[in-house]
Amino acid sequence: MQTADSDTVSHGPDTTADASSGALKGLRILDLSRVLAGPWASQILGDLGAEVIKVEQPDSGDDTRAWGPPFLADGDAGPDERFSAYFLGCNRNKRSIAVDIANPKGAALIRALAKDSDVVLENFRVGALERYGLDYASLATINPALVYCSITGFGQSGPLASRPGYDFVVQGMGGLMSITGQPEGTPGAEPMKVGVAVSDIFTGLYATISILAALRHRDATGEGQHLDCALLDTQVAVLANQAMNWLVGGMVPKPMGNLHPNVVPYRTFPTRDGHAIVATGNDRQFHALCRLLGLEQMTTDPRFLDNASRVAYRAEVEKPLGDAIAGWATADFIAAMAEAGVPGGPINRIDQVFEQPQIAARGLVQEMRLPSGTSFRAVGFPVKLSATPATYRAPPPALGAQTGEVLQTLLNLSETEVSELRAAGVVGG
The missing domain is CATH 3.30.1540.10 (formyl-coa transferase, domain 3)
Known part of the structure; x- marks a missing residue:
């Protein structure tokens, strides 16, 4: 694979570094989540030094493994072992175990891991994990100090709790699409989503903040708790000034293109050869x-x-x-x-973003390598911690790549016992 130019890529922290200096060293995250909001949260925790065990369904794994093109082939691996760019963007610093939680033996393995974990992160539908004994109430009986974070579309309560929720749907329901896009009555005007799944991303960020707050409480009291994170709640919360324009001023915000509802001049202006942002x-x-x-x-x-x-x-x-x-x-x-x-600036395409000297100077692009030696570039952790910087210890894992390792080292299973579980379809990898 072609690698990036040396003036674009920062090799930054060694990808083989351990988490000895990580702020979250010693924390174990058992991550049952998939797609984006949950994996985004667990990647942040992993970047900061936590041990993250990603639990995936054998054979299929995280949905985003198939969300492409583009894909990155792992050396000579076949099409079922390639990595989607989407998956690569939110799953580094994790170990993958493939466990069928619908199998009683598989659920028992997860319960055993949860007993010695600090955090369980999941984004199943409300009540779905109760049937396997993997809900908060069940796991808290064996680990009262457990911080258990649930991420759903609409939360654990309310009339919509049972509905599945996706970022696109929530951007619409949460008001974001009503204020995004060209003004009504102008060419191209229609409800418009943001070009990144921001409802998922923001929920992942709020989940991370809440997990750290709950761990602080756990350290002070020994008491764990259940965190109920909802995409819709988060999307409404991040409406920020637009929500307050309605709540305080009775103004119903509308799409304004690149205009700002509260500040003038704060917009794009046409130039002789393009556009420029002016943000006074x-x-x-x-x-x-x-x-x-x-x-x-x-x-x-x-x-x-x-x-x-x-x-x-x-x-x-x-x-x-x-x-x-x-x-x-x-x-x-x-x-x-x-x-x-x-204040002002250009409107860059994504490729132009990564050509900026400022991005290179800040080390935002990190080069990582798969076990086969195949290299790829990824966007690194954006905050510079002077004493406990983020580390890039492991690339996103192949499905179930660490199943045997985790079960043998953490649960003391023998190689024979793991092989028997594989043969019975309880685990993969």
């Missing part, structure tokens, strides 16, 4: 923009004296600014804004 957050920056464009008279116009006035006279503000910006080349305008202290 205060009066000082607005005045600097006007001076840059030779529009000093706008700084003393009573209609534009503060942001609230500019919102009221949005069209009158943006028309002269747009006319002036239209004559600039994009790169020249962005450079001039930076010099003048006006």
Whole structure:
């Protein structure tokens, strides 16, 4: 496989490094989740040093293993052993065990692992794990200190609790699609989802935060607890100012394209050869923009004296600014804004994102290698911890690759016992 140029890739922390300096060293996460929200949370915990055991269904595994193209072939592996780019993006620093939890012997293995785990993470439908004795109530009887995190579409209670939930559905139900896209009545206007599964991602982030809070409580009291995370709850929570515009001001937000409902000017403007973002957050920056464009008279116009006035006279503000910006080349305008202290920037394609020197300087692209030696690039952990940095210890695992290792080392099963479980279809790998 072709590797990245040296000025793009940061080899950063050694991918063979252990978690000895990780902030979460010593924590064991038993991850029964799949797709994105749960795996995103467990990858974060793994990056920060936790041991993550990913439990997958034999033969099929995590749904996202098949979500492609594109795929990355593992050396000479066949088509059933290739890695989807999607799966590679959220499953590093984990060990995979393939266990049929519907088999009583398989469920017993998971219960045995849960007994000595700090966290169980799952995203099954409400009540689905109770039949296998893998719900919170069952596992808490054998491990009272267990932090058990459930991620569902709509939570463990309420009239929609039994429904399956997917990011796309929740973006619609949670209001995000009603404020995304072109303004009503303009070309191309229709309800529009965000280009990344943000309801899943945000839920994974809230789940991670909540797990760490629950572990803090566990360390102080010895008491575990059940965390009930819902995609819909999270999506409503991250409506942020748009939710408050309704709750406080009675304003029903609508799609505004690249305009901002509360700040002016804060949008994209056409340039001579493309578009540029202008993001003035205060009066000082607005005045600097006007001076840059030779529009000093706008700084003393009573209609534009503060942001609230500019919102009221949005069209009158943006028309002269747009006319002036239209004559600039994009790169020249962005450079001039930076010099003048006006926040702004380009609109990059994804490939252009990874060409930026800033991205290379921050070490956001990490090179990892599969056991076969096949290399690939991945987006690394975005926060720089000075004492306990994230580590990239293991690439995303093949389905069930560590089944024998985990069962033998953690449950003291013999190689013969593991082989018998494989022959009976209880485990794979």
